[in-house]
Amino acid sequence: MSLRLTLKEALRGLSANKVRTFLMMIGVIIGIAALISIVAVGQGAKAKVVKSAGKMWGTNPIMVTASAGGPNAGPHMGMGVGVGAQTLVMEDLQAIEKEVPNVRKASPGLLKSDVQVKYHQQAKTTEVFGITPEFREYRSWDVDGGEFISDDDVRSLGRVALIGQTVAQELFGDADPVGSSIMIDNVSFKVKGLLMARGTSPEGSDLDDRVMIPVTTFSRRLYNVDYLSNIVVQLKDVSRMDETASTIAAMLRDRHHIVPPKQDDFAVRTPSGVVRMFAGTSQTLTLFLGIVSAIALLVGGLVIMNIMLISIGERTREIGIRRALGARRKDILNQFLAEAVMVTLTGGLIGVAAGVVVARVLSLMKGMPIVVSWQAVGLAVAFSVVVGIVFGVQPARRAAWMNPVEALRGK
């Protein structure tokens, strides 16, 4: 029997008892609606984290930071980890740039906390970053006024600085800081640019509370250090980020003569890794709601199985007639399986619609961001089909294996 006819027969069977068909559907509707709304809210939260992580991290670089105490040491995600640790050097950067094929550019970074910055009588303690002009690209962070640090500034150890909005506010008030002279640890710098506002990082620190100077000025003129706080690595092929990160880690381990059980004296982080870290916090909730939807689907499936067994009992005669007229076991099996899948698929589609509505309502009422992805819808539809097959196959088999003679004698 062709698929079209099988579906037509299944539809006929289902439409004979609409209330029963609806009861069969309801578990699947609830399960799928729960699944869809969970995923929508979960992905919405994740998208929000990715967005705020992108604010701090830019979009695609790998960040290598110096650290003394293993990969997870340090209070905030790589940026501050370099303070004090002196394990990364310029040669590491050169090696990364030359020996790892997928690396487009590796840029050095230095940072020092608790630095005093003064303008006339106004003083402020902030963080100072030594950067290169690439910073603007890999962090997508430009100046609001003035100019960015240039290659010339880096080459000439220029005493120029970019200041963040918070620093500008505290030192200059509402006046334009560009062109003024400030003192950084008692060395005079010219304010070359005012950084664009960035707001708060995912873990709550003020990203605008900073001063940035050329990395060479930082290491040779201001502090005389020969190590790096971090190396920002930009890639040729971003899709191979995780693989490249492992290559870099392996190379650094080799260069630093680290063999287990000795811990790494650096950390290699990727934006996806950071996102994973943040996504982890909402995972408990997702897991809980996921279990709820799984139970709803399971119960829905069992209801379908039971109602189908009842229905097959009532339709014994019909099965006998069909068998007597030449239906093979396979034809009967397909007919009842098609009924089950039709119920769960329809329930699944209704559930998808209901789930989207629920997610929308949540986002309106609680201000939660939601993302309804095609993958989630596809997964939900696939799920509902699987439920239909898993819970429909046993009743359908029972129908198919009835003895035709006895079935004809039935109701």
Added chain:
Amino acid sequence: MIIEMQDITKVYEMDRRSLRAVDGVSLQVEAGEFVAIIGPSGSGKSTLMNLIACLDTPTSGTYELDGVEVGKLNDDELSLARNSKIGLVFQSYNLLARMTALENVELPLLYGTHSADGTAARRALETVGLSERADHWPSQLSGGQQQRVAIARALINDPAIILADEPTGALDTRSGLEVMAIFQRLNREGRTVVLVTHEQTIAEHARRVISIRDGRIASDEPVDQPREADAEIAKLPVEEARQ
């Protein structure tokens, strides 16, 4: 030869006793015959009918249906044999309530190789004089009409035999005779008809009567002068409702 049974037995095992429902039946039916199988309930005629219908397989013996050895067929092949070689007519019509007359007639086509576009079904309904009722539901038809729909369904795949199991059992005299008249006409047109019944008068419409007792053939004789269903209907008192 349409039916060629050699020493067929069917044994049911129940509670350590074995019941020989059919006990060594040998039977031949040729193309174009009209045979009635008669016997009281419990005689084994229903079991024999199920065997002929390929709904069941014999415990021993050989059964050739239209040149095919039924005992060697697997379940799918038995289904195909039921579909293509046998047109079954039941006592209780066995139409599916959720299908129109036309759809019921077409049902065997779903499981066969012919396409169901309605033309064959309409022709079959015409044969039994019900073309007007093609879109009626079974519940809107009288018993006799339902049985005629069932006969149309039996004809749709042009089977080697029409096998009818007590086809008049649930009908009043007139409807029963009308059904018998259709069988007689089909037989005149060359179809092989096998009729299972417990009523002597119904059996006498056939041209050969095989009597079954205790799972065996008790007698197998031609009927000298088969009853003519059409003539009998003509003799019935005129019924107001049927005019």
